[in-house]
Amino acid sequence: MTSMSRRSFLKGGLAAACAACASQLPKPAGAAVAGGQELATLIDIRRCIGCEACVEACRDANSEKYPEPEHPFPEMFPARVKASDWSGDETREVRDRLTPYNWLFIQDATVMVNGEETTLTIPRRCMHCQNPPCANLCPWGAARKLKNGIALIDADLCLGGKKCQVVCPWCIPQRQTGVGLYLDLLPRFAGNGVMYKCDRCHQLVEKGELPACIEACPEGVQTIGPREEIVREAHRLAERIGGYIYGETENGGTNTLYVSPVPFEEIERAIETGPGRPHLQPVEDRMAKAENLTTAMLIAPVAGVAAAVGRIAKGLKSGQDTAGDPR
Template sequence: MADRRTFLKGSLLATMAMGAAQAQTETGSGVPSPDQWISIIDLDRCDGCQNRAVPACVAACREKNQTRFPEPEKPLKPYWPQRTFEDFSNQRDRIDRLTPYNWIYVEKVSLSDGKTVYAPRRCMHCFDAPCRKICPFGAIDRSEQGAVQIDPDVCFGGAKCRDVCPWQVPQRQAGVGLYLDVAPKFAGGGIMYKCDFCASSLKEGEMPACSSHCPKKAMMFLPLSKAMDKLREIAVGRYVYGLNENGGTATWYVSSVPFETIQEAILKTKKKGVNDGRADFSAIKPKLEESENWAMATLAAPVVALGVAYLVARRRKNQDQAGDRQ
């Protein structure tokens, strides 16, 4: 039996390494697929749905994804080496930031000239997403339509995706996920959650919930070729954000107010070095080569062994259940 376990561990470790190497190769170019979709968000159109208790895009996203929100096992306990845990389960109605229960929010930005800008914020869906590269378990993938999505059945909650994300988008909920089965007191931390670009809708050629429910038509989803034409049409004399940031993203913002001005106003309301679940509009240069180095270092980390342990345990459980049925 010991030899059999050793064989399984070795085989699974090799499989994981091969899969990670393949993911590195696939994402290395950062070239969008022919089926890539783009969201264009017009900040001059968005009014934050001031006549509603909850902005329409936020409400639509929450309604569509509520069955996928985490239900943590309680009581929650800290996990080594952390002394705390991230728990938003008692803040499910919070809409002023990104949380595991709120995948899009509307940032109200008060400018120095007295004007107000409303900016819907969620995952940018980078063409060459660093979060996808750095995940040691391959929990993050990108669809043909460009949806960068986290698989909750594979995510270990290590939050490296958030660390490498220029906008620190993914948010963690403790008390759910693989770490509970592997080492609940030792590592992990839950599952990371974020907008998935309504991947299932785009795959079927349908509009994502946030866009289809926007009363001001401030959020558009278009195939890449049509999006470029639309951008040329509406961006004349205005400013664009997201087209080149971090090597290119699938979320393009258009505004008559310079994004440097919007960023300056946002920074006045944020504490430096604190992840408050609010993305800003900083000028993000590509960190693709750096993220590749991080990814390789992650693959060599001891945490991989925990993933192997889980896979071995799951396989043995499935085999035992199959034997019981025979």
């Protein structure tokens, strides 16, 4: 493995930082490690013991980003619009699903591995799609993708319309009402808070540091590196253990790859899914249709001009002036 372990990631970051100092052009070491590529993570499900060290590390590292909503919430119009409130003392502590205060959780799946009943524990969070629908379809520009492969939602811009959750194949973003920009606009009539999800500790990655969940894991479940290398490593690992990969092609490719000793169909049958608990089903590329239609858009003006030329030529052939006498 080239640059994917914690040690080598940091070593690469240090080397990049030195190079940046030498060239007097400081730049994020994380980006330098990626060599201009997107960073992806590999999650080796076999190694996870479900200790939740990653969950706690995530909460510690991101607690400053958590919402502190104003109560009471503005009355919504129409009444069908419900508040999403996870800010209570108990709900803030929920750890068995995704919430605005819990961006990573451990999903359990009891399956048969080599003839033995085994409970696999799987860290679940945003997949960080290569072409994220949340970022593409956000009508307000609040969700976006960074060059290093991180998909993030800007809490200062988000209006909490929840479109990102609806278009996300895994319904990852979670809403908290009573916070954010919508309060300054038309709180009764538009928006409903802010959407929250894993941003892969972008503030740490920008400094060349590891995301908190990777740094804290005592078992080395996750590794991070340039996507090409992570994909190669995922294949090497899957081949070695006779395992399976999830995330390489899902939704056109994500920057989170899971390797499991059992097929993901089996895990999918064994996990509890629902709100805040994402599935592990195959996912087609949700943005593929838009990409195909983009090609149609490029051809469209050419087709229009060709039709016009044909129209004029036909008019000339039949001896009629296209700009004929007004009728």
